[in-house]
Structures are given as structure tokens and as C-alpha cells.
Amino acid sequence: MEFLQKLHIDNDNNGVSTGLEWPAANGEKLFSYSPVDGKLIAAASGADKSNYDAVIAKAKEAFAKWRLWPAPKRGEIVRQIGEALRNKKEELGKLVSYEMGKSLQEGYGEVQEMIDICDFAVGLSRQLHGLTMHSERPAHRMYEQYHPLGVVGIISAFNFPVAVWSWNSMLAWICGNVTVWKPSEKTPLCGIACQKIVAEIFAKNNVPEGVSNLVIGGRDVGEWMSNDVNVPLVSATGSTRMGKAVGAAVGARLGKSILELGGNNAIIISKDADLDMSLVGAVFGAVGTAGQRCTSTRRLIIHKDVYNTFTDKLKNAYKQLRIGNPLDEHNHVGPLIDKDAVTMYLSAIDKCKAEGGNFIVEGGEMTGDGFESGCYVKPCIAEVKNEYSIVQHETFAPILYVMKYDGIDDAIAMQNGVPQGLSSAIMTLNLREAEAFLSHAGSDCGIANVNIGTSGAEIGGAFGGEKETGGGRESGSDAWKAYMRRQTNTINYSTQLPLAQGIKFEF
Numbered sequence: 001m002e003f004l005q006k007l008h009i010d011n012d013n014n015g016v017s018t019g020l021e022w023p024a025a026n027g028e029k030l031f032s033y034s035p036v037d038g039k040l041i042a043a044a045s046g047a048d049k050s051n052y053d054a055v056i057a058k059a060k061e062a063f064a065k066w067r068l069w070p071a072p073k074r075g076e077i078v079r080q081i082g083e084a085l086r087n088k089k090e091e092l093g094k095l096v097s098y099e100m101g102k103s104l105q106e107g108y109g110e111v112q113e114m115i116d117i118c119d120f121a122v123g124l125s126r127q128l129h130g131l132t133m134h135s136e137r138p139a140h141r142m143y144e145q146y147h148p149l150g151v152v153g154i155i156s157a158f159n160f161p162v163a164v165w166s167w168n169s170m171l172a173w174i175c176g177n178v179t180v181w182k183p184s185e186k187t188p189l190c191g192i193a194c195q196k197i198v199a200e201i202f203a204k205n206n207v208p209e210g211v212s213n214l215v216i217g218g219r220d221v222g223e224w225m226s227n228d229v230n231v232p233l234v235s236a237t238g239s240t241r242m243g244k245a246v247g248a249a250v251g252a253r254l255g256k257s258i259l260e261l262g263g264n265n266a267i268i269i270s271k272d273a274d275l276d277m278s279l280v281g282a283v284f285g286a287v288g289t290a291g292q293r294c295t296s297t298r299r300l301i302i303h304k305d306v307y308n309t310f311t312d313k314l315k316n317a318y319k320q321l322r323i324g325n326p327l328d329e330h331n332h333v334g335p336l337i338d339k340d341a342v343t344m345y346l347s348a349i350d351k352c353k354a355e356g357g358n359f360i361v362e363g364g365e366m367t368g369d370g371f372e373s374g375c376y377v378k379p380c381i382a383e384v385k386n387e388y389s390i391v392q393h394e395t396f397a398p399i400l401y402v403m404k405y406d407g408i409d410d411a412i413a414m415q416n417g418v419p420q421g422l423s424s425a426i427m428t429l430n431l432r433e434a435e436a437f438l439s440h441a442g443s444d445c446g447i448a449n450v451n452i453g454t455s456g457a458e459i460g461g462a463f464g465g466e467k468e469t470g471g472g473r474e475s476g477s478d479a480w481k482a483y484m485r486r487q488t489n490t491i492n493y494s495t496q497l498p499l500a501q502g503i504k505f506e507f
Helices: 002-006 049-066 071-087 089-100 104-124 163-174 188-204 219-226 240-252 275-291 307-319 339-355 408-416 431-438 479-483
Strands: 012-014 029-033 040-045 132-134 140-148 151-155 178-182 212-215 233-237 256-260 265-269 297-303 358-361 380-383 399-405 423-427 447-450 484-492
Touching (some): 002 089, 040 188, 049 151, 049 212, 071 089, 071 104, 089 188, 151 163, 163 178, 163 188, 163 479, 178 219, 188 212, 219 233, 240 256, 265 275, 265 408, 275 297, 297 307, 297 408, 307 358, 408 431, 431 447, 479 484
Parallel strands (some): 012 040, 178 212, 233 256, 297 399
Antiparallel strands (some): 029 040, 140 484
């Protein structure tokens, strides 16, 4: 395909890079099959332990140089990366859509997120500021400053194969860090394409080799990174199960981690909601990316007075959904990532029915012309109780659970009554309900929205969640501080050495 050629993706690719250098990868070969049509896109050679160790050594060497570049100059490099992404938006968006399976518009949108975080990081490169404090001792000045950590490890997931890497990398780079990226083994070509784009910009600006590094591979690579004392920060996106393993390994060596894990996101539909507007948020949240976003809407908590009206609207909307090749911009829903995901989807439907769930929109596999990959499924809706075990679990698929509530306190308790805590929303025109939802006694999620859905965060705000979602923050606001170490400094410009707390030490 032409977009693959423009991104310099060959039939057989090397999966280890420190920039323009692509040393021979000695690990297992990965084959990337598109969930769109089941065809082999290309192969990529993975890293073995010797490849990984060599990359880490190169990264440490580069850090010693890169950290000395002024932050605004590092920002200028990121600005150029943003321009390169603008020029490659169409090609990279198509690759994201074809390798991952999300709709073409969402593929373009993901690349736009990368461009946006570049713009954000450029401005931030001139604002990495600390604070000054008044000392209790005369003729003393106190302040704090931030220094780069060193090597930042990034483990990304298949569902956002490029955007989440960019959230981490652009901030890490302007802070003076270097990065080692392990993309999902399900979407390795997206990682290779991004590395090649960045490497060209770095080479033109004489950025040290080893500031941006790529290490493709399976679970082993993530384990090497998590246990490596040379990687002071590991940012990992994926399942709660994976995050617990990463967090335990990094924590055991007293390293730092940013964990963006599972979500079980709900929208509360109030009796005072604008139901037509709520419908848009609910449907996109549930079926966008075929339900494979960490912020996908899994649950609708609907007031009993509007329950029948709103579920009728949902059923009618689902009848209009077009399922098919995501490169066709007329289609709303593409495939799941692979056949294993289809198996989990079907298993969740069976478990829901066994617990008493009533499907008001039936699910199932899609077969026939256009669905030969075996990865297409029907978005479905089930009436359930919040306490069902399957409802408490995150299923990465377009299954939407609906349930009734009576009062706002009830609804908030149901929203909070799951192990995950990523994104949440309420649809209401009632100011008191909106404020209650956002109060200390309201949503326990890292993201809480009013009159927009759970899916589609802007890069300007810090992104992340609580409870089993991990507690990390990426992207906007002051998330940059996670990529730096804080240092408190005190300067004595007097002729004496007074001690704090009035302590006397005389001899």
C-alpha cells in the first residue's frame, strides 16, 4: 500500500533502533496482520537481551549530552517533530487504522493528538519552573528546581499505538530525558514508522544518537525494562493485570512508574438530561474504536423516569451503525484487534446471560463478504445489575451495560461501585446534580465530565485514573513533573552558619 511505502515500512523490518542506527535484531520475529482484512502487513524482528542492553547503554550515553541542551532548544526539536507529523498525518493515520483497526477518522485523530502534544510541549519547554520559599534563617535563600531523571521506559498498548507514546516522549524529551519505547507487539509497524520520522528530525539537528530508542518484542522486553535500575521511570499502558506486575517490579527497586490501566467507565443519564445530546456521547463512547479505548463507555446508569425513552433511542441508533472496513470513512465500527479479542467478547456475552443479563441489542460475530478476518463483531446492549461480576470486569469490546437508578446519590454510588476509576460523566441540566457529581462525595475517577461523554480527553488536561486504573498522570497540566526529580536548594550568603530550628552547635 502506498502509505506504507511513504512511511518506509518494508516487508521485513528491524525492530531495534537508537535513531538512524538500526542494529541487527536477534530476537523473535513478529508478524503484523491487519484485523481489517486478515492480511499480513509486514514482519518485524524483535530484540533479544543483548539488543536491549546495548540500547540502554546508548541511551545513557546520550542522556549525558542531551540533558545539557537548554530546554527551549529541546522544545524547538519537538516543534519540528510536530511539523513532520503534520506532513505525515494522512499516511500515519492510515497505518494506525489499518494495523490497529480503528476508523480512519480516529486514526487521523490519533495523529492529531501527537501534533497537539508537540505544540503543548514546545510551550512547556520555557515553563519548567520551580518555587522560591522564605528561609527562617537570615541571609538565606531557598528555592526548588527540577532535573531530568535519565532513561524513561515507555510500554504502550495496541489501542492507541502512537498517541500515548507521544504523550510520554514529547514531555520526557523537553524535560531533558531520553526514551526507550516498547510498542505493543500487536502494532509494531506504528512504532517503526514513528521512530523513523523522529530519527530524521533528530539527525538534521545533530541530536545525540540514543535520545529516541525503539525496542520491539514481547513480554520479555517489558520485564527487562521494569527490573532495570538504569530506567528510573517506567510509563506503562495496558491491563490492570499487566500494570500490577510492572508496578511491583519497578517498586521493588524503588523506581518510579506511571500506570495507565483498565477502565470501567459510566455515564449517568439524568431525568434532567438533554437526551439527544446524551445519545451522541453514549453511542460514540460505547462503539468508538470498537469499544477498545480505556475510556470507552461500558455502563449507562439511567434515571428510571427516562430509562425506556433513552433505551429506545439507543436501540434505534444501534440499528444505524455501519460495521466494516475502517478505511471506509462511511463506517462507524471497525474490527477488534484479533481473534482472541473476539473470543473474550463472546465469553463476556455468555457470562452476562448466565448472570441474568437481558440483551436488548444482540451481539455476535460478523460473517460474510468484508468480514473475512474474523475480527468483526456486533455492538450490543445488555440490561444488567451493577453488581454482576462481568459488569465489574473490563471487557475490551463494544458491549454496553445499562441499568436504572432512582436518586443522584444512588447513581454516584453505582458509578463508583467498580474496581476501576478512570473516566466518568453525567448528563444533566440540573446544576445541583452536576456539582454533586464533581464534589468530594462525587465521582472517584481521575476524569469526571459534565455533558460530554467518557471518551476523548484533550491533551491540555492531565490524563489518568484512580484505584485499579493505576493512579498515574500523563499529557497536560503539570504531568511533566513526573518525568523529573525535584531538588530543594538553600543558599547561605551571610558570614555565619545558623542552623535550622534555632539549634546551637558551638565549639
